[in-house]
Structures are given as structure tokens and as C-alpha cells.
Amino acid sequence: MWKTALKPRWIAGLIFAIAVSGVFVLLSQWQFGRSTQPEVAVNPATEDVRVLTETLKPGTFFPGSVSDQMVSAEGTYDPANQVLVPGRLKNGDTGYWVVSAFAVTGAPAVTGVAASPRTWIPVARGWVADPDDAGAPPSGIVNLTGRLLPSEAPLPATAPEPGRASAVSVAELINDWDITMYPGFVAATSELAAGSDMSAAAVGGDMKPLEIGPQPPAQQVNWLNLFYSLEWVVFAGFALFVWWRLVKDDYRRDLEEELDDDYHHDPSPTPPTQATSEKLQQKVNP
Structure with missing residues (x-):
């Protein structure tokens, strides 16, 4: 299947999928940062x-x-x-x-x-x-x-x-x-x-001032933003999965065409559809 993946269009598709995944990862980091920010600033x-x-x-x-x-x-x-x-x-x-x-x-x-x-x-x-x-x-x-x-x-x-x-x-x-x-x-x-x-x-003697400033409010977890951050990670993985799935489908089509050509040059009693299916399964899932 690597021969199919190295086709120019699928190399370009991989670059595009990686770029999309990178954007999704950045969006995930942004949502995660918002999930832990204090909702109220120091008064x-x-x-x-x-x-x-x-x-x-x-x-x-x-x-x-x-x-x-x-x-x-x-x-x-x-x-x-x-x-x-x-x-x-x-x-x-x-x-x-x-x-x-x-x-x-x-x-x-x-x-x-x-x-x-x-x-x-x-x-x-x-x-x-x-x-x-x-x-x-x-x-x-x-x-x-x-x-x-x-x-x-x-x-x-x-x-x-x-x-x-x-x-x-x-x-x-x-x-x-x-x-x-x-x-x-x-x-x-x-x-x-x-x-x-x-x-x-x-x-300014031996006793030093405490210098206690205003304390920021305790951070609260925004569960909705946390869910969105996980969702963007899933989307990033899905973009790469779609590319892999398209490459695999193209690989299967190439195999089907190759097996059909072999059948027409060397016909056998086995029905074309059955022969093609059996040989295809052997190559895709050895």
C-alpha cells in the first residue's frame, strides 16, 4: 500500500491532513487553556x-x-x-x-x-x-x-x-x-x-513587611471548554484517519483493476466476482 501512498496526490493529501490536524491541536490547546482560567479577575x-x-x-x-x-x-x-x-x-x-x-x-x-x-x-x-x-x-x-x-x-x-x-x-x-x-x-x-x-x-529593621497582595480567585474548571479541547483532538486524529482510509480505498481499486486484468488474460471456471474477491482479500489482509 506504500506505493499507493507515495502517489503525488496522496503525498499532497497527507500534507493537507497534517496541516488540518495541527490547526485542530492548536484549537484544542486554546480550549484547554480557557477551561482552567479564572472566570473573575482580581477585584x-x-x-x-x-x-x-x-x-x-x-x-x-x-x-x-x-x-x-x-x-x-x-x-x-x-x-x-x-x-x-x-x-x-x-x-x-x-x-x-x-x-x-x-x-x-x-x-x-x-x-x-x-x-x-x-x-x-x-x-x-x-x-x-x-x-x-x-x-x-x-x-x-x-x-x-x-x-x-x-x-x-x-x-x-x-x-x-x-x-x-x-x-x-x-x-x-x-x-x-x-x-x-x-x-x-x-x-x-x-x-x-x-x-x-x-x-x-x-x-526597615530586622522585622520585614509581609507584603501580602490581593489573591486571585481560585481557578475553576470549565467542563464545557475541557470537552471541546478533547473534541478537537479527536478531530485531529480523524483528519489523518480519513487520509489513510482514502489511500486504502485507492489501493483496493488498484488491486481490483489488476486482478480483473489477470482474469481476462487467464480466464478460469471460477466466477470473476468470486475470484477477484478472494485474491483481493489475500493481498489486502495477507
Whole structure:
């Protein structure tokens, strides 16, 4: 059959089939890329600073709509309520997040037997490589700005030593600090105290800023686009199959003509149709 496939028209047909298959493969890659793209881009509104007390309420669940929102708040730190969260990366190095309790001025009071007089929120103030580099938070009234993030889950089967926490978990910190808190935390970007920015980004000491940017939405699989990508692969294979099938049909026609010529030159008692069919099957399927 290779002799038939090497005919000029079938060589041209193969080139055309390969080109069509290549286009189909490119279309498949494009559809596959669309199947894993996030449907919603990063919301630029999260970069507009909003007042914390108007954005999130204590004593409630953390709504996903306010996650990553830049917020501002006025209040004071409690230097006695500060923990280090280990296992945090910064430029490839492993260190600690410094997390301090921040009493929010004007925050709604939470009612209940175990509620504290003031409402607090954990603030991740920066990253340190050595626990000894974690200084005390700014004193006095502080105007805080940072990114609002949902509470992390505490690590199971862990018992952190005093001054440590397994995660920035509100549930864990409430038990440690014994205060009422918001259902999330703030990654600080600025801490204005007495007119000066005392944040890690402004001071430039051993404590480094966290630099947490807005997080893109989780990728979702678009099953329709994924199906289309597989469909284009099938089409690519089908284009080559059609070429092969046409070559095979041409090969069979050549054999039939050759066998008919042999029969007319050497007739036999066997009917022409039967003889041709038997010899054809032997050559096509030896």
C-alpha cells in the first residue's frame, strides 16, 4: 500500500491532513487553556481602603466578599498579647509571623458571659527570622492600615509553647488571649503612631513587611471548554484517519483493476466476482 501512498496526490493529501490536524491541536490547546482560567479577575475595589468597623462585624462569620479588602482602624496594641507563628516563608527563608492583639476603637461590643469589654483583632505586623527580633508593637493610639484576611485553621494535634501559635487562628488566639475578637485578621501595611509610620515596611529593621497582595480567585474548571479541547483532538486524529482510509480505498481499486486484468488474460471456471474477491482479500489482509 506504500506505493499507493507515495502517489503525488496522496503525498499532497497527507500534507493537507497534517496541516488540518495541527490547526485542530492548536484549537484544542486554546480550549484547554480557557477551561482552567479564572472566570473573575482580581477585584480592584479591594485596594480601596475601607473602615474596618464598617466592613466586618465581630461575633459573626467571615464573609468571603470582604476577603483581601484593604481596611483601616484606630486603636491600641496590647504588648502582652503577642505571639509568633512559625513556619512562615519570606524570600525562600523560613521564619515567624509576629501577631499582636489590636483593640479597635469604635468596634461593636459583643455580648455574652465570656465577652471582653473591648473588641480586638489579630494583626500580623511582620516577619522575622529570629524570635528575638520580634519587637513590641507601637504604643499609644495607632492608625492601622492593612489587608483583611480570614482566620486560618489551627494545626491539629499541636500544643504551641507560650508565646507561640500554630496559625493565625482566631479560635486558637481567643483561648490564648481570653478576649473577644473579629473573625479574621489584618496583615499590616502601615501603623501610624504619633504621626510616624512604625510599620515594618517603614522602619526597615530586622522585622520585614509581609507584603501580602490581593489573591486571585481560585481557578475553576470549565467542563464545557475541557470537552471541546478533547473534541478537537479527536478531530485531529480523524483528519489523518480519513487520509489513510482514502489511500486504502485507492489501493483496493488498484488491486481490483489488476486482478480483473489477470482474469481476462487467464480466464478460469471460477466466477470473476468470486475470484477477484478472494485474491483481493489475500493481498489486502495477507
